[in-house]
Amino acid sequence: MxxxxxxxxxxxxxxxxxxxxxxxxxxxGVLAIRVENATYRGCLPFNGILELVSEQPEKxxxxxxxxxxxxxxxxxxxxxxxxxxxGEGHFEIISNYSGEVIDNLSTQDSSLNxxxxxxxxxxxxxxxxxxxxxxxVRTISINAYERNPIAxxxxxxxxxxxxxxxxxxxxxxxxxxxxxxxxxHHLKQLSEIGSEYVVDPVVDLRPVxxxxxxxxxxxxxxxxxxxxxxxxxxxxxx
Ligand SMILES: [Zn+2]
Ligand SMILES: [Zn+2]
Numbered sequence: 255m256x257x258x259x260x261x262x263x264x265x266x267x268x269x270x271x272x273x274x275x276x277x278x279x280x281x282x283g284v285l286a287i288r289v290e291n292a293t294y295r296g297c298l299p300f301n302g303i304l305e306l307v308s309e310q311p312e313k314x315x316x317x318x319x320x321x322x323x324x325x326x327x328x329x330x331x332x333x334x335x336x337x338x339x340x341g342e343g344h345f346e347i348i349s350n351y352s353g354e355v356i357d358n359l360s361t362q363d364s365s366l367n368x369x370x371x372x373x374x375x376x377x378x379x380x381x382x383x384x385x386x387x388x389x390x391v392r393t394i395s396i397n398a399y400e401r402n403p404i405a406x407x408x409x410x411x412x413x414x415x416x417x418x419x420x421x422x423x424x425x426x427x428x429x430x431x432x433x434x435x436x437x438x439h440h441l442k443q444l445s446e447i448g449s450e451y452v453v454d455p456v457v458d459l460r461p462v463x464x465x466x467x468x469x470x471x472x473x474x475x476x477x478x479x480x481x482x483x484x485x486x487x488x489x490x491x492x
Contacts, residue, residue, distance in 0.1 A: 274300055277358035280424070280432060280464075281305055286351035287320055290344040302356045309347060320345075324356055353431050400459070406438045408455035417463035419470075419482050424463075437467045443475045 285306040291299040307321035400406075415436045416423040425433035439462045440453070453459065460479060462470065469485065470476045 273359050274298055275302055275356040275358070276360040277356075278354045279357040280353065280428065280435070281355050282352045282428065283350050284352075284355075285309055286348045286355060287322065288346045288348060292344070300356075300359075303348070303351065303354065305355045306347070309349075324359060352428055400438050400440045402453065405453050405455040405459060409438050409459035410434075410436065410461055412456045413461050415461055417466050418460040419462055419466040419479055420486060422463040422465070436461045437464055438462070439467055439470055439476075439479075441479070 285308075286303050287306045288303045290301050292301070304322040304324050307323060311320045415425070415434045417436070418439075424435040438459050441458050441460065442451075462479075466482055469482050470479070
């Protein structure tokens with residue numbers, strides 16, 4: 255079960271008619287369910303694969319209900335999670351699934367979206383989390399460095415798509431589906447960056463796996479690449 259979820263917030267809505275899958279994550283060898291025309295409390299129908307809590311559905315008011323690990327406006331499994339309604343015959347249980355699963359159902363309406371909690375967010379959301387501390391404008395620029403497709407490509411062309419810290423390679427572990435998937439970490443601290451700053455993809459960026467990326471961002475300012483490499487070395491020698 256993924257551990258990275260924002261906290262439950264009772265003051266925000268947890269359903270919305272415009273909701274749809276907005277975030278995905280990679281999983282390996284989990285119990286999953288492929289759904290077609292699924293809905294959750296009246297949202298628009300969606301298709302995709304979700305990680306299942308249990309192979310056995312629960313009977314609720316005469317209906318079979320499967321529970322899934324998926325965030326919903328700040329829903330935090332396993333104490334709280336959405337129940338997604340699937341019409342009969344429109345789902346398939348997959349017992350040993352590796353690949354992408356839907357990780358969040360949300361809406362583009364920002365007033366209703368979840369607020370990530372520091373230290374609990376997914377690697378993809380870390381920059382959003384920094385938002386709360388560093389201020390929106392600068393965060394968007396940092397975000398852009400790690401997401402900028404041209405800078406990303408030049409970084410990966412130079413360093414390859416294996417994690418610079420631990421060597422993890424998505425293609426080697428998950429096969430073709432995940433080949434080339436990697437995060438890109440921006441080495442510079444926000445405070446070092448002036449308005450004239452232009453990212454150098456080789457000097458300023460490194461390919462890192464989502465795990466190492468999360469660890470890099472466990473502290474503000476972020477740990478260095480060398481520090482995280484040292485954590486791994488220490489653990490191995492412990
Ligand atoms: Zn790594
Ligand atoms: Zn980063």
